[in-house]
Amino acid sequence: MATETELKLELSADAVDTLLGSGLLGSPISVDPLTSIYFDTPDRQAWEGGYSLRIRTVGEAHVQTVKAAGPNRAIFARSEWETPLTGNTPVIDYTTPLRSELDIEDGTLVRQFSTLVKRHRWNVDQDGSQIEVALDMGSIVAGDREMQIRELELELKDGKPYTLFTLARRIEALVPIRFGVASKAERGYRLLREQQTAYKAEPVHLDRDLRVSASFQVIAEACFRQFRLNESIVINRPNPSALHQARVALRRLRSAFSLYKVILVDAESQRLKEELKWLAGVLGEARNIDVLIARVGNSDVKSRLLEARDSAYEQVLNALFSSRAKAFMLDLNEWLHCGEYLALVETAEIRNGPVVDFAIDILDRQRKKLKKRGRSLVEADDEHRHETRKAAKKFRYASEFLRSLFSSKQAERRYEKFIQTMEKLQDELGLLNDMVTAPTVIHNLELESHPDVESLMVAGNSEKLITAAQSSLDELMERKRFWRG
Known part of the structure; x- marks a missing residue:
């Protein structure tokens, strides 16, 4: 297993032409056509399990690569397993997590999609660090669907990680760039499904x-x-x-x-x-x-x-x-x-x-803050209820960020009950907030005198909503903490 440390940058067609004509990276050490075929089981067990598998062909050489794709799809560094092959047939053994973790065998894999690109490659010395730069131009093909690729990968081969950003800034000074956060594998699997909105x-x-x-x-x-x-x-x-x-x-x-x-x-x-x-x-x-x-x-x-x-x-x-x-x-x-x-x-x-102790402290403090702010929503003013809403949102985000640290069956059951009550509370506080903020938005848009302005106002009984929100908040405070045994 190796760890790949890289930045992936997305470029426009004009940016590619400008970069290639600039001489910024010098002369490429190679320009090669690359064909990569991505494999998975028919029910996509590898991808759902957090991995991608491809066989890349360069000339007559074939290399199989398994990459970690989840559950956190890393932007900066991720694990990979490479194996030279003699053809385009996957070989799965216990040196990769596909066999050791997911129990996938060779014969169960089928072709999913492919990438066809021309790769320009440079070796760049940036402040003493060795960086391999690869510019890929081409497409991902899945059945009758196709997606264009124009991306620049900066991979640290030896040296300090900060030099990747130094080189990225040199490139950004010449052409517009955006960080790429989706791998070719992810975009290929996306092509197999309907486009998300x-x-x-x-x-x-x-x-x-x-x-x-x-x-x-x-x-x-x-x-x-x-x-x-x-x-x-x-x-x-x-x-x-x-x-x-x-x-x-x-x-x-x-x-x-x-x-x-x-x-x-x-x-x-x-x-x-x-x-x-x-x-x-x-x-x-x-x-x-x-x-x-x-x-x-x-x-x-x-x-x-x-x-x-x-x-x-x-x-x-x-x-x-x-x-x-x-x-x-x-x-x-x-x-x-x-x-x-x-x-x-x-x-x-x-x-x-240790992150677990830190997480427990965060969740305890966020719970305490929400409890304090939500003691009497009925008597509070709109600004106070808005602060309660923000405290609830922050508590929920903290819970979502940290929940995986508490994965026992008991913790999972408690979390599900916790989040159901939290969602109810947030809906009620959100509707109350909409009632308060709608007039301000309407005023900013200069629509107060419009004959249809009433259709923009949020309908509802604020007193009933406040009472319901208080009930949900009290229920949330009574829930057992999923982060404590």
Whole structure:
């Protein structure tokens, strides 16, 4: 088994031409056609089990590669197993997890899809580190479906991880780049299914022997991946579901920063938090209009809202394509893996401590905070209930991030009951919040005097909702804690 440390960057067709003509990387050491065939069982047992298997052909050489694809699809580093073959028939033995973990045998594998690319390859010396750069141009083919590929992979062969980002910045100064978070295998499996319109948060898996800092990296990568998958949809066409999920991803990442604030005391952590707040705010403006549009029928006010949404989505695209956002994406990922927070003396004891104890403390503190804020929702004002809603959301995110650390049957049963009650509470607090915020959004859009404005208001009995939310919150506090035995 080897560990692959790499950055994957997505390029436009124009960017590829510019990069190849720039001489930035020098002359390629090779330009080869690559054909890769991906195999799995008919019910896709390998992929569902967290692995991909391909056989790549270069000239007359065949290499089988098994890669870890889950449950956390790593952006920066992942495990892989390579085996030379004499042909395009998979060989599965106990040297790979397909046999040792999933009990998959040779004869059960069938072809799923293939990739056909031309690969330019360079060896680059960046500040003493050896980096292999590979530019792939071609397509993924699954039956009668096809997807174009234009991606640049920077793989660290020897040296310091930060040099990958140094090289990425040199490239970004020449052509626009975006971080790739989906492997060729994932995109191939996606081709086999109907195209998704949005990507919800995937389960986060944390090993119990992780250090606290490593657990934060896993969580932050998962949030960034969700954002990038949905951003890729949003920049191609207006899509309310994808925009909502991109905003959710940023909100989850902001919560992760807050939950781990005891180890994030460096100046860069604080700056990145402000950048997250800025970007989430831009997406929030468009999201507010999407929510209003969902409430109205085919009336004149809908036309006004659609015009406002077009303007809001234009602002979203301006932000996503801005130099500020692009710099933020590079800064965030470099800081996450190479930042000062990973070496501060004052946080070393906590940062290098056991994640389970840290998780228990986080969940206890979030529960206590929600209990304190929600003691008397009936007597509280709107602002206080809004703060209770935010505390509930943060508690839920913490629970979703950390639940895999508590995997006994008892913990699973408790978690299911906990999350059902939490979802009910969030729905009730969310509807109350919509009742309060709708007039502000309507005012900002200058629609107060519109004859159809009533259709934009949230219907419901606020007193009954407050009582129901209080009941759900009290029920949540009575639930046994899934993170404690």
